[in-house]
Amino acid sequence: MTITPYRSATTGKARATGLLRAEWTKLFSVPRWTAALAAAVLLTGLVSLLSALGSGDEQGATPSLNPFQDGGHYAYTTLGGNAELITQVTSSSGNGVKAGLMIRESDKPGAAFAAVLTDAASGVHLLSSVDGDLPGTAAKAPVWLKLSLSGGTVTAYSSADGTAWQRVGTTSYKPTTALGGPFVAAPDTTVVTRQFGSESITGEVGRGSAQFEHLSIGGTDPGSWTEREPMEGPAADPNGPSFTQTGPGAYSMTGLGNLGLDPFASDPVKEALGGVLIAAVTIAAIAVVAVTAEYRRGMIRTSFAVTPRRARTLLAKAAVLGGVAFAIGLLAALASYGGSGLRARGVPDITEWPVPRAIIGSGLLTALVAVYALGLGVLLKRAATAIAIALVTLTVPMIVTGGLPLSAATWLERLTPTAGFAIQQAVHRYDTAIAPWAGLAVLAGYAAIVFGLALWRQSRRDA
Amino acid sequence: MRAAHAEWTKLRTLSSTAWILATTVLGTIAVSAATVLATDTGHCAAACYEDTVKLSLGGVRAGQAVIVVLAVLTISGEYATGTIGPTLAATPRRLPVLAAKAAVIAATVAVAGLLAVAGSLLAGRLILPGNGFVPPSLTDPLTLRAGLGSVAYLVLIALLALGVALVLRDTAASVTTVYTLLFLAPALTAVVSDPRWHARLEKYAPMTAGLAVQNTLVVPKPLIGPWHGLGVLAAYSAVALVAGGVVFARRSRG
Numbered sequence: 001m002t003i004t005p006y007r008s009a010t011t012g013k014a015r016a017t018g019l020l021r022a023e024w025t026k027l028f029s030v031p032r033w034t035a036a037l038a039a040a041v042l043l044t045g046l047v048s049l050l051s052a053l054g055s056g057d058e059q060g061a062t063p064s065l066n067p068f069q070d071g072g073h074y075a076y077t078t079l080g081g082n083a084e085l086i087t088q089v090t091s092s093s094g095n096g097v098k099a100g101l102m103i104r105e106s107d108k109p110g111a112a113f114a115a116v117l118t119d120a121a122s123g124v125h126l127l128s129s130v131d132g133d134l135p136g137t138a139a140k141a142p143v144w145l146k147l148s149l150s151g152g153t154v155t156a157y158s159s160a161d162g163t164a165w166q167r168v169g170t171t172s173y174k175p176t177t178a179l180g181g182p183f184v185a186a187p188d189t190t191v192v193t194r195q196f197g198s199e200s201i202t203g204e205v206g207r208g209s210a211q212f213e214h215l216s217i218g219g220t221d222p223g224s225w226t227e228r229e230p231m232e233g234p235a236a237d238p239n240g241p242s243f244t245q246t247g248p249g250a251y252s253m254t255g256l257g258n259l260g261l262d263p264f265a266s267d268p269v270k271e272a273l274g275g276v277l278i279a280a281v282t283i284a285a286i287a288v289v290a291v292t293a294e295y296r297r298g299m300i301r302t303s304f305a306v307t308p309r310r311a312r313t314l315l316a317k318a319a320v321l322g323g324v325a326f327a328i329g330l331l332a333a334l335a336s337y338g339g340s341g342l343r344a345r346g347v348p349d350i351t352e353w354p355v356p357r358a359i360i361g362s363g364l365l366t367a368l369v370a371v372y373a374l375g376l377g378v379l380l381k382r383a384a385t386a387i388a389i390a391l392v393t394l395t396v397p398m399i400v401t402g403g404l405p406l407s408a409a410t411w412l413e414r415l416t417p418t419a420g421f422a423i424q425q426a427v428h429r430y431d432t433a434i435a436p437w438a439g440l441a442v443l444a445g446y447a448a449i450v451f452g453l454a455l456w457r458q459s460r461r462d463a
Numbered sequence: 464m465r466a467a468h469a470e471w472t473k474l475r476t477l478s479s480t481a482w483i484l485a486t487t488v489l490g491t492i493a494v495s496a497a498t499v500l501a502t503d504t505g506h507c508a509a510a511c512y513e514d515t516v517k518l519s520l521g522g523v524r525a526g527q528a529v530i531v532v533l534a535v536l537t538i539s540g541e542y543a544t545g546t547i548g549p550t551l552a553a554t555p556r557r558l559p560v561l562a563a564k565a566a567v568i569a570a571t572v573a574v575a576g577l578l579a580v581a582g583s584l585l586a587g588r589l590i591l592p593g594n595g596f597v598p599p600s601l602t603d604p605l606t607l608r609a610g611l612g613s614v615a616y617l618v619l620i621a622l623l624a625l626g627v628a629l630v631l632r633d634t635a636a637s638v639t640t641v642y643t644l645l646f647l648a649p650a651l652t653a654v655v656s657d658p659r660w661h662a663r664l665e666k667y668a669p670m671t672a673g674l675a676v677q678n679t680l681v682v683p684k685p686l687i688g689p690w691h692g693l694g695v696l697a698a699y700s701a702v703a704l705v706a707g708g709v710v711f712a713r714r715s716r717g
Contacts, residue, residue, distance in 0.1 A: 032636070047651070051660055194506040194513070277650050278643065285639035292635070296543065383635045384532045384539075391642045392528045398650040399524045399670075400494060408501035 019307060019316040026290070026299075027320060033286050037328055040282035044275035044332040048339030051274075062346045065354070065426050066132040067265030070109045071205070071257020072185025073241035074102055075225035077217065079178040084148045087182060087215040088162060089118050089141045094186045094208025096121045098259060101147040102183045103154055105175035107228055114171050115183065115259065116147045116156035120208075126156040128171035133261055136168030141210065149178060162214065180217060181225060184210045184255035190263075190430060192406065201406065201430055203264060207239070209254035211246070221249040261428065269358045269426035272340035272347045276362045276424070277395075279332035280369045283325045284390045287373035290321060292383040310458050314378065318451060321374055322367040329366025333359045354426050357436065361423030364440060368420060368447045369394065375450035378458055393417045393446075406431060414439075417446045466554045466563035473546070474537060474567055483536075484571070487529040488579045495522030495583035496590060504595035515599045516609045517677040519587025523613045524674070526579050527620045531641045534568055534624035539634040557712045561629070565704065568625055569618050576617035580610045605679040612676030612693060619673065619693070619700045620645070626703025629711050644699070645670040662686055669699045 028034055085101045092099045100117030114128040116136075124136035124143065136158055144159040156168040188203030215221055227243050242254045294300040307313045337359060341347050348355055369390075376386040392399070396416045401409040413419060413433035422439025425432060434442070474480050498521035504511055541547040554560050584601055591598040599606050623644075628637040648668030652661055665671045665686045675692030678685045687695070 032633075036636075047647075051651070051657070192506045194502075194504075194511060274651050278647065281639060281643055285635050289635040384536055384638055387635055387638045388528060388532050388642075391639065391646075392525070395642070395646045395650060398646055399528070400498070400521065404498060404521075405502055405506070 015307075016316075019312060020320055022303075022306070023313075023316045023320040026294075027286075027324065030293075033290070036282055036286060037324070040279045041328060041331045041335055044278045045335030045339045047275040047278065048272065048336040049342060052340050052343040062348060063266070063268035065269070065348050065352060066129065067262040067427060068110070068129060069188075069258040069260060069262045070111070070113075071255075072098070072183055072259040073228055073243065073253060073255030074104075074181055074183035075227050075243045075251075075253070076102075076104070076107070076179035076181035077222045077225060079103070079149065079180045079217070081178075082148075082150045083178070083180060083217055084146065084219075085180050085217050086144070086146045086162070088144045088213045090211045090213050092118070092120050092141045092184075092208065092210035094120070095189060095206060096187045097206075097208025097210060098125075098185045098187075099141065099208070099210030099212070099253070100145050100183065101180070102259075103147060103149050103173065103178050103180045105177055105179075107179065107226075112173070112175050114147070114149075114154040114156075114173050116145045116158070116168060117183075117185075117259075118143050118145065118158070124156075124158040124168055126169040126171060127260060128154070128173075130174075131169075131171045134169040134171070137166060144214075147180070149173060149180070182212050182215060182251065182253060183259065184208055184253045185257060185259035186255065187258045187260060188263075194405065201264075205257050207254070207256050209252065211250070211252050213247075213250045215249050215251055263428070263430040265427060265429070267425055267427040267429060268347055269337075269355055270424045272337050273333055273358060273362055273424045275336040275339070276329065276332050276366070277421075279328055280366050280394065281391060283321075283328060283366050283370045284373040284394065285387050287321050287325070287370040288377040288386045288390060289383050291317065291374055291377040292381060292386060295381045296383075311455050314374075314451075314455055314458060318371050318374055321370045325370035326363040326367040330360065330363035332366070333362035348426070354436070358424045358426055361436065361440060365420045365423055365443065368440070368443045369417075371451050372417060372443070372447040375447065375452075375454040378454035379450065409433075414442065417443050419443055466559045467566055469550070469553065470537075470560075470563045470567040473541075473550075474571065477536075477540070479536065480533065480571075483529055483533045484575045487526050487533070487575050488582065490529060491522035491526030491579035492582040492586055493522065494525040495519055496586040498522065499587050499590045499594070502594060502596075511596070512680060513596055514678060514680045515587065515591055515596050516584070516606050516679045519584050519591070519599070520580065520609060520613050520677050522583050523580070523616065523677070524670075526576075527617060527645065527670075528642070530572055530575075530617050530621050531624045531638060531645075533572070534621040535628040535634060535637040535641065537564060537568055538625060538628035539632055539637055542632045543634065558708070561704075561708050561711055565622060565625060568621050572618050572621040573614055576614040579617075580613050584610055599679070603679075608689060609677045609679050612689060615693060616673045616676060616696065619696045620669075623669065623696070623700040623703045626700065626705070626707035629707025630703070666692075667695060669696045672696055 087101055089099045097120045098117045100115055102113055102115035104113035105111040112129045116126055118124050118141055123138035123140060126134040139158055144162040146157040148155050152173055153170055154173045155170045157165040158168055159165045186206030186208030188206050191202050191204055193200055241256055244252050246252050303313050304310055373390040376390050380386040394417050397412045397418050401412055410433045419434050419439040420443030422434045423436045425436050499519055588598045624641045627641050631637045648664045648671055652664045672687055672692040673696030675685055675687045676689040678689055
């Protein structure tokens with residue numbers, strides 16, 4: 001009698017879908033876990049809703065994703081329509097001083113504007129209240145600058161000699177009125193002060209001055225310029241803002257305060273998504289017990305008996321948990337953003353970049369948290385230890401940094417898995433520890449290392 | 464008394480207990496020392512007004528995370544392994560079992576907490592002068608209040624975790640719930656800019672309110688007094704213990 005050895009008739013593809021289905025079934029056959037996932041999403045929305053309804057916000061403009069400081073000094077004439085402004089910034093003095101040309105809606109603080117400037121620290125930029133900061137070449141004074149307004153578009157150029165122009169960028173300019181002229185601004189110097197057990201960062205108004213030559217609008221110097229009203233303080237301050245003619249088409253200007261993105265403004269998107277932490281914490285716990293429960297009940301031996309290649313089982317588990325976590329994180333982010341939308345001041349429109357990045361990023365963040373926690377669960381086999389490590393490393397800055405110097409707190413936010421939450425940032429602040437994608441990459445690194453170790457350990461030990 | 468002795472035996476003979484307690488004490492001291500090491504007078508304005516006691520006790524915030532695991536495991540571990548059966552067979556009345564568990568955990572955490580707090584204050588005393596601070600006197604009444612208050616804080620956290628574990632009976636669910644309760648408020652204060660919500664979270668969340676007992680400065684005026692803050696945490700622990708007790712008394716053993 002011949003015995004035909006058994007050969008599985010299923011294809012590799014069928015095995016993969018079968019594995020995924022098995023993991024999916026195991027995950028959703030525990031009613032408590034499903035309930036916890038649903039509760040996490042609801043709770044996230046509820047926390048945002050409560051803080052939105054309870055906050056004492058004044059009615060007002062929706063918080064901007066490009067919050068500007070509208071300081072500095074400028075002089076202007078009213079532009080009739082399309083116009084071309086040219087000047088040569090011959091020299092500038094002051095810490096990080098910015099000098100250039102600006103077109104703005106009115107002389108009111110916070111009016112819409114577009115400006116081309118040379119920054120003593122970083123070269124040529126196009127700044128606009130619509131598009132924020134667009135960097136150009138690294139040219140510093142002396143440099144020629146040109147700003148041209150034409151049919152609702154402002155284009156900025158820079159040049160070394162005033163004849164060969166290089167385009168810096170273009171931005172839209174919607175207002176129907178336009179004032180144009182030179183400006184000088186200097187960023188606030190930040191001062192770190194430690195007192196009463198915590199650190200605070202404050203800005204001290206910066207001062208800068210610059211020399212302009214060959215200043216012209218449409219080819220000629222209009223001669224009569226109106227100066228911006230002094231923002232604050234006595235107008236007679238001899239060191240205050242000034243604008244004086246030093247020759248034909250040549251002027252000297254001193255300005256106080258910054259024109260540029262405000263590093264002290266709050267981040268409306270990160271605030272609105274604060275509740276996603278609840279979803280991330282819940283996912284982390286479920287990802288841990290999804291595997292530690294198998295160890296405790298001996299289910300893992302069945303799982304490995306069905307699929308002797310253990311790596312495949314764990315990969316399927318990670319795929320299912322990661323996918324579910326992504327969906328839950330995305331839902332939680334939408335619930336959180338929707339709840340916060342009921343604030344009196346509202347939140348930035350959900351389609352406005354980088355809001356979609358923050359929301360989809362919240363999904364990626366929870367998915368990575370799930371894989372990281374799953375890896376810890378496999379490595380440690382014990383729910384209590386794995387959950388404690390996953391949650392403590394995820395919330396570490398929240399529990400240990402109070403009172404720490406900002407520099408130390410910043411490093412914790414860079415180096416621990418918490419860095420992943422950076423993906424929710426929409427505004428670059430003075431205390432921004434790490435860029436959005438870089439932060440997510442740090443968390444991804446932790447997830448990859450821990451899950452990689454888990455795969456390696458699992459293939460070398462008893463189930 | 465026999466119930467308490469039994470609980471002590473169960474706690475003592477678990478290999479995890481020694482590990483967890485060692486981690487609590489060493490972890491607390493290590494985080495405290497790191498906090499003090501990272502802080503210097505470099506950025507101080509005219510005067511620092513640094514609360515050196517509070518700074519030296521920074522590690523308590525990390526130590527509490529380990530204490531939660533210990534307290535939860537004394538309950539959920541019994542349900543997971545089935546030891547709860549013999550426990551209730553030996554002492555059929557539920558309340559004495561609960562009282563014995565709470566007393567044994569509270570005493571154990573108090574001893575570990577005392578070691579952790581004393582070690583943290585000593586580490587602070589050694590490190591602070593090197594960073595330009597005047598170290599606090601260890602016998603000052605305010606230092607003693609902050610130190611013993613921190614021990615009480617850890618005990619109340621353990622009782623809170625015990626109550627939650629009695630209700631949920633599951634390790635993962637209990638640890639996650641207690642952590643969320645403790646860490647969510649500080650996490651939200653970091654991103655919420657509204658000052659009224661800041662004040663509310665500081666005053667009524669268990670962790671931020673309870674840790675007010677570490678304040679030894681009166682300027683700027685803390686949002687909640689040291690004993691009031693500890694009282695808020697005690698209320699959370701009491702509610703959790705009563706809820707846990709009621710569930711424990713009503714439910715058949717499963």
